[in-house]
Amino acid sequence: xxxxxxxxxxGGWLKRxxxxxxxxxxxxxxxxxxxxxxESQSVPVLYWLSGLTCSDxxxxxxxxxxxxxxxxxxAIVCPDTSPRGTDYPGEHDSYxxxxxxxxxxxxxxxxxxxxxxxxxxxxxxxxxxxxANFPVTDKRSISGHSMGGHGALICALKNPGHYQSxxxxxxxxxxxxxxxGEKAFTGYLGEDKSTWQExxxxxxxxxxxxxxxxxxDQGEADNFLVEQLKPEALEAACDAAGHPLTLRRQPGYxxxxxxIASFIDEHLEHHAKALEL
Amino acid sequence: xxxxxxxxxxGGWLKRxxxxxxxxxxxxxxxxxxxxxxESQSVPVLYWLSGLTCSDxxxxxxxxxxxxxxxxxxAIVCPDTSPRGTDYPGEHDSYxxxxxxxxxxxxxxxxxxxxxxxxxxxxxxxxxxxxANFPVTDKRSISGHSMGGHGALICALKNPGHYQSxxxxxxxxxxxxxxxGEKAFTGYLGEDKSTWQExxxxxxxxxxxxxxxxxxDQGEADNFLVEQLKPEALEAACDAAGHPLTLRRQPGYxxxxxxIASFIDEHLEHHAKALEL
Numbered sequence: 254x255x256x257x258x259x260x261x262x263x264g265g266w267l268k269r270x271x272x273x274x275x276x277x278x279x280x281x282x283x284x285x286x287x288x289x290x291x292e293s294q295s296v297p298v299l300y301w302l303s304g305l306t307c308s309d310x311x312x313x314x315x316x317x318x319x320x321x322x323x324x325x326x327x328a329i330v331c332p333d334t335s336p337r338g339t340d341y342p343g344e345h346d347s348y349x350x351x352x353x354x355x356x357x358x359x360x361x362x363x364x365x366x367x368x369x370x371x372x373x374x375x376x377x378x379x380x381x382x383x384x385a386n387f388p389v390t391d392k393r394s395i396s397g398h399s400m401g402g403h404g405a406l407i408c409a410l411k412n413p414g415h416y417q418s419x420x421x422x423x424x425x426x427x428x429x430x431x432x433x434g435e436k437a438f439t440g441y442l443g444e445d446k447s448t449w450q451e452x453x454x455x456x457x458x459x460x461x462x463x464x465x466x467x468x469x470d471q472g473e474a475d476n477f478l479v480e481q482l483k484p485e486a487l488e489a490a491c492d493a494a495g496h497p498l499t500l501r502r503q504p505g506y507x508x509x510x511x512x513i514a515s516f517i518d519e520h521l522e523h524h525a526k527a528l529e530l
Numbered sequence: 531x532x533x534x535x536x537x538x539x540x541g542g543w544l545k546r547x548x549x550x551x552x553x554x555x556x557x558x559x560x561x562x563x564x565x566x567x568x569e570s571q572s573v574p575v576l577y578w579l580s581g582l583t584c585s586d587x588x589x590x591x592x593x594x595x596x597x598x599x600x601x602x603x604x605a606i607v608c609p610d611t612s613p614r615g616t617d618y619p620g621e622h623d624s625y626x627x628x629x630x631x632x633x634x635x636x637x638x639x640x641x642x643x644x645x646x647x648x649x650x651x652x653x654x655x656x657x658x659x660x661x662a663n664f665p666v667t668d669k670r671s672i673s674g675h676s677m678g679g680h681g682a683l684i685c686a687l688k689n690p691g692h693y694q695s696x697x698x699x700x701x702x703x704x705x706x707x708x709x710x711g712e713k714a715f716t717g718y719l720g721e722d723k724s725t726w727q728e729x730x731x732x733x734x735x736x737x738x739x740x741x742x743x744x745x746x747d748q749g750e751a752d753n754f755l756v757e758q759l760k761p762e763a764l765e766a767a768c769d770a771a772g773h774p775l776t777l778r779r780q781p782g783y784x785x786x787x788x789x790i791a792s793f794i795d796e797h798l799e800h801h802a803k804a805l806e807l
Contacts, residue, residue: 261751261782263792317594317791474538505538514594515540 254386257282263323264289267313272382276374278367279338283330283379284309285387286319290326295390297417297528298328298383299521302357302375302397302404305433306348309333312398315510321518325525328389332379334400336368349433350440356428357404358452360441369441376408376415394418394524398513399477403428406454406467406487413463418527420468420520422513423475427455427486434481458490466497468523470516472506531663534559540600541566544590549659553651555644556615560607560656561586562664563596567603572667574694574805575605575660576798579634579652579674579681582710583625586610589675592787598795602802605666609656611677613645626710627717633705634681635729637718646718653685653692671695671801675790676754680705683731683744683764690740695804697745697797699790700752704732704763711758735767743774745800747793749783 257269265288274281290296299322301312309331312318322329335355341364344351351365360369384391395416397405402424409419428434429449438449450456471484478484484500491498506512534546542565551558567573576599578589586608589595599606612632618641621628628642637646661668672693674682679701686696705711706726715726727733748761755761761777768775783789 260784260786260788261749261792262788267788314787315591317597319788319791320594320795472538507537509537510591511537511539511544511596514596515538518597 254382262286263319265291265319265323267319269309274374274378276370276378277336279336281333281336281374282309283332284313285383286313286322286329287387288323288326288328291328291388295388296326296328297392297394297530298330298380298389299524300375300379300393300395301329301331302395302401303331303334304397304399304401305334305354307334307353307401311510315514316517317514318517318521321521325521325530327521327525327528327530328387330379330383332375335371339364339368341365350436354400354437356400356437356441356452357407358441361448362441362443365441372408375404376412392417392528394528396420396422396520396524397424398422399508400425400433402426402469403454407452407457409465410454410457410461411451413461416465418524419465420523422470422516422520423472423477423482423508424454424469424487425482427453427483429453429456430486431481431483455486455490458487458494458496461494461496464496466499467491468520469498469500470520471500471502472508472512473502473504474506475508475512477508531659539563540596542568542596542600544596546586551651551655553647553655554613556613558610558613558651559586560609561590562608562660563590563599563606564664565600565603565605568605568665572665573603573605574669574671574807575607575657575666576801577652577656577670577672578606578608579672579678580608580611581674581676581678582611583630584611584678585630588787592791593794594791595794595798598798602798602807604798604802604805604807605664607656607660609652612648616641616645618642627713631677631714633677633714633718633729634684635718638725639718639720642718649685652681653689669694669805671805673697673699673797673801674701675699676759676785677702677710679746680731684729684734686742687731687734687738688728690738693742695801696742697800699747699793699797700749700754700759700785701731701746701764702759704730704760706730706733707763708758708760732763732767735764735771735773738771738773741773743776744768745797746775746777747789747797748777748779749785749789750779750781751783752785752789754785
């Protein structure tokens, strides 16, 4: 790991690192916020997965999360949204596929299958790295926004026992049935839609081996609500399976970080409770 | 005024507008955060002046101020940092002079004397516009960062009775005696340094007609501390004049918005007390 920057914030430290990742076979950048408590004890970690077009920096600069994280004694780790070191045909041409749009899955279609293993990176490699190098416990929670909300939900649903809690802001809950998801899954997983199902939160709910309560906030003035996000699909799946879901439709809020900032404290409290902070 | 965008945040609304300014003879953009209380009553206004390279957007996206503003019932107005509609020779060539570097003064050297009247804009025109068009009172406070901290201090010192309170983050307190200020004042005001003095907070302190207490936070790990910011000049001037100053040197903090975010709540509380919120 190589330290890129270290910035004091609310008595703790925001540090950015780059490192060689085995999962994605190249250099990755991530940020970690260590609250003041981490100077004298190990603290649990919230993993935050960002949305399309983002890097590790959007959340750290715009979510306003560190005040509450410092109060609670919670570390926050923000990975990047895709591998960055390659130049595949078309990889950098659109905002919703390729670079900055890794969708937190393991790609099976060449050339993306060589490096786009963001699922392995986020679920296994990054926690190993973080837990080996920082004063943190092995208690983890996960949250994210939009594409990263999808990521948080599938990571939790596919890994019983791995996370203490999960939440999401405006997640893509049913990617097998929306334009963003269809484009990404075709490109990363191929035309055979049977291979898509294991990466779709609404389809994973039925057979989930652990029923961690889901906290989801969704702005009602979100431009992507009807065509891309479709929280009603998650709601129906949770109803059918008896999976606990708190879906809060927030009147007037859009898809931006102003929406996230408005409710991030409540998500951090949700995770803190599960993490016994 | 033309509305550019309207975004819900912490129950209130962040609105961006553009309008034709008489002071700068061209179009200006500003942002206003209206807390939820503004739906049923008039609220006082904090003016926030940003630093070099910034626009109206840096504070709104990165300071994390709206949570506390919504709690207090305080509106926040963020102007841009310079006129934008011109293309004078060299105007856009450096980060510390010309566009995004208006220094909150009235320029007297051509061609900047035609339009760079940010002082008149911030002190007179913008409050008139805001107080005529939004549910706000005529109670005002002012704060800012770096170049904008300089701006906040001179606006308050030169206008007794106009503001209820003033504060600054890492302000340029003595621009007549630092490289940023010398470059800007030479370009906007000319070689005659006697004309510079009325725009220098540390020089205005001696004869200030109102002794509003100054709250200043300064990071001790700020890269610009020694060469550009020199808080000791303000401290000496306040000591000599008996001007009330709370200068807080914050160990480990740099010049970034992570520093501002860490202490903005305390500044908002300072202003709220003076504004009787």
